[in-house]
Amino acid sequence: MANHKLENKIYAIKVLNKEAILKRNEVKHIMAERNVLINNLEHPFLVGLHYSFQSTDKLYFVLDYVNGAEIAHAIGYMHLKNIIYRDLKPENILIDSDGHIKLTDFGLCKEGIQANTTTSPFCGTPEYLAPEILLKKPYTRAIDWWCLGCVIYEMLYGLPPFYSRNTTEMYSNISNEQLRLNPEVFVSDYAKNIMKQLLQKEQFRRLGSSEADFEEIQDHPFFGDIDWRTDCSNCQEKSHLDHLGPSPSFVELLNLGFV
Structure with missing residues (x-):
């Protein structure tokens, strides 16, 4: 920048x-x-x-320069509602008519996940699975920040980190290999740093893994030019689906409007 x-x-x-x-x-x-x-x-x-x-x-x-903070804000909002997304990937990031992002496909979401809560089902998209899922360990909402690191990496380098056409090899890379940053592609030091912190294999050392969660992401210098209050001032819950009548928890999932 x-x-x-x-x-x-x-x-x-x-x-x-x-x-x-x-x-x-x-x-x-x-x-x-x-x-x-x-x-x-x-x-x-x-x-x-x-x-x-x-x-x-x-x-x-x-x-x-396109503001990339909206994806992080969307994940932070879901965590505030005690929901983990578990399927952040480019295919689930849509652009609305105003040029803002919206996350879609909440089929792998899990409710009731607070700061110190863990869960264990094996789910997600292979390229974006966190090491703790592959190792069948109980995991926290920090898996979403791993996925954010994967998305940032893919946007900058063209492929997900640790990618291989061979799924077994890719899983081994995710679990064991160090993160590689292509020196032929110019990436800012802040971008390199946030990718390294988000793609930390030890989930409890990962950026965003503490109780502060999204606040850790906000405070990283990569987002230093973002005014979170004004740039995301339109972020709000929408209620236009309330008349459909499903349970409140399901309405919460449907109404996550990230504008």
Whole structure:
């Protein structure tokens, strides 16, 4: 991220290594990306390119900065209601008509999980399972913060951490291998740090694992530019489904409106 001194506006900067581009024969792809980004500039729901420049060995794209805090806020809200999600992944993150995220598919949620409560069912999506689930240990709501780390990693690197096409190998990687951060992809120090803390294999040392839960996430420097009160001021429970008449606990699940 970078702050434009004259505009006082935050931008995201994508840094590309020229040598790596040439080795992978991706010059045409990069130019196509640049052209598409330029054409996206005026559309409100697409990331646009504002500036591009280069140094001797790198290319720089200055892009719209998109607030990534809403996913964390959504998980924090569910935890406040004593619900763990257990299935955070890109496929379950939707974008509404205002460009805000909404989480969907609450089939794996579990109610009644407070700060010190554990549960043990084996469930979730293979790529995003926390080590404690694979090791069949009782787990806490900290599994959702592991999943957040996986999503951040995938957004930055293109694949989930520890990924393998062989599920058995992937489970072994999740349980035993150290987190690898590709040095050819530019990622801020804050982003690296939050991924390392969220993808901590020991659940009780994981960021967000204490009773403070979401507050630990809020306080991390990765979210330092987020004003949680104003940027998420529209976060509220919705009641438009109350007339359907299911039990209150089910209505809570359906009414989690993360705007």
